[in-house]
Amino acid sequence: MEKTWRWFGPNDKITLDMLRQIGVEGIVTALHHIPNGEIWTLEEVEKMKTYIEDHGLRWSVVESLPVSESIKYAGPDRDQLIENYKESLRNLGKAGVRTICYNFMPVLDWARTTLDYPNPNGTSNLYFNMGEFAYFDIHILKREGAEKDYDEDTLKRMEEIKAGMTPEGEKRLVENIIVKTQGFVNGNISEADLDPVSKFRELLKLYDGIDANRLRENMAYFLNAIMPVCREYDINMCVHPDDPPRPILGLPRIVTCDADIRAFLDAVPDPHNGLTFCAGSLSAGAHNDVVELARKYAANTHFAHIRICKTLPGGDFKESSHLDPRLIEVVRIFEEKNPGIPMRVDHAELMLGDEKMGYNAGYSFHGRMLALGQIDGVMATLRNK
Ligand code: DNO
Numbered sequence: 237m238e239k240t241w242r243w244f245g246p247n248d249k250i251t252l253d254m255l256r257q258i259g260v261e262g263i264v265t266a267l268h269h270i271p272n273g274e275i276w277t278l279e280e281v282e283k284m285k286t287y288i289e290d291h292g293l294r295w296s297v298v299e300s301l302p303v304s305e306s307i308k309y310a311g312p313d314r315d316q317l318i319e320n321y322k323e324s325l326r327n328l329g330k331a332g333v334r335t336i337c338y339n340f341m342p343v344l345d346w347a348r349t350t351l352d353y354p355n356p357n358g359t360s361n362l363y364f365n366m367g368e369f370a371y372f373d374i375h376i377l378k379r380e381g382a383e384k385d386y387d388e389d390t391l392k393r394m395e396e397i398k399a400g401m402t403p404e405g406e407k408r409l410v411e412n413i414i415v416k417t418q419g420f421v422n423g424n425i426s427e428a429d430l431d432p433v434s435k436f437r438e439l440l441k442l443y444d445g446i447d448a449n450r451l452r453e454n455m456a457y458f459l460n461a462i463m464p465v466c467r468e469y470d471i472n473m474c475v476h477p478d479d480p481p482r483p484i485l486g487l488p489r490i491v492t493c494d495a496d497i498r499a500f501l502d503a504v505p506d507p508h509n510g511l512t513f514c515a516g517s518l519s520a521g522a523h524n525d526v527v528e529l530a531r532k533y534a535a536n537t538h539f540a541h542i543r544i545c546k547t548l549p550g551g552d553f554k555e556s557s558h559l560d561p562r563l564i565e566v567v568r569i570f571e572e573k574n575p576g577i578p579m580r581v582d583h584a585e586l587m588l589g590d591e592k593m594g595y596n597a598g599y600s601f602h603g604r605m606l607a608l609g610q611i612d613g614v615m616a617t618l619r620n621k
Contacts, residue, residue: 237578239260239608243255246287259609262297263288263297264337265288266299266422267284272304278331298337301328303339307454309442310454318462326468329470335471335472336473337474339476341487347413349369349412351417352586358587362554362583362598366393368397377433379485390550451488463509472539474539475512493521494532512540526566537570541582542566542580543581544558558606559610571615571618587600588602
């Protein structure tokens with residue numbers, strides 16, 4: 237697989253020159269300065285492409301060309317937004333950038349409750365605590381009927397958390413769940429929002445009456461509309477699985493498991509309709525056998541996120557080592573079945589001063605560099621048969 241790296245543009249503290257030194261071959265990025273729903277002009281696309289190429293690298297993947305909420309819930313302006321999306325795709329196609337990662341998660345992209353969960357060796361990791369998440373949902377968001385979405389054990393854990401909760405603790409949960417993990421991925425809420433919780437409540441309302449089937453129809457509508465452009469420019473669309481892979485906050489999630497993947501592939505059968513195989517997101521659900529899924533969907537995968545989670549009792553999970561045997565097996569499968577695709581490591585540890593650098597959550601430098609080195613070693617060993 238091609239070794240790529242998610243880079244957040246010319247203002248990223250991690251520069252392209254640094255990335256060349258550590259063996260990165262391709263860049264994963266987006267035009268983060270263009271608001272969701274607006275057209276990425278050919279001029280802007282070319283500007284980014286040239287910048288990357290001037291540094292001796294290539295723009296391998298767009299992550300993400302964001303799908304506006306209105307396309308997801310079928311708002312009145314969805315056709316116009318789809319037209320804009322098609323125009324952005326055409327411009328990317330003309331520039332030769334042909335792998336596009338996106339997601340179809342309503343309102344909230346990936347979710348974590350802790351961004352610096354300490355490991356015994358002094359590093360830290362991302363962590364998802366179901367009890368804290370329930371606390372956010374029930375006591376901060378105060379979502380109507382939220383209690384019924386959690387089992388008794390989770391509610392009991394939540395009560396214990398509540399007993400020790402402080403205003404700072406609440407603030408931290410809001411920041412971690414809907415601000416710090418979202419803004420930089422072109423999410424709905426940014427660090428500049430003064431009242432993120434109210435804004436979030438408004439966004440949730442957009443999905444009143446939208447269940448999983450409706451969301452699936454809307455995804456198929458979107459994909460059918462853009463496929464002719466993808467065929468014309470040979471663009472591979474690759475949807476990112478839902479993270480975590482389960483419904484949350486009363487919102488449907490439709491890329492969570494084997495059956496879901498089968499369903500969106502079958503709904504729009506075209507080789508340009510494919511998957512971002514995020515081993516991390518899929519492995520965050522105890523129902524998924526990530527190795528089995530890699531075997532099954534390697535041919536439909538256009539891009540791989542190489543990281544893995546360890547599920548814990550009660551719905552908790554944490555990121556595990558990039559040398560987890562399951563991840564080595566996933567790498568082996570892609571190296572055998574689809575070796576030409578780009579891959580990037582993801583959600584690595586904070587280590588060796590990363591924590592002081594203010595990197596985007598999950599996108600440390602030293603942690604990712606170590607992880608990339610580890611996966612590079614795995615790939616080299618596999619190739620040296
Ligand atoms: C989180 C990322 C996701 C991903 C989007 C793709 O770290 O993997 O935010 O970029 O879901 O659209």
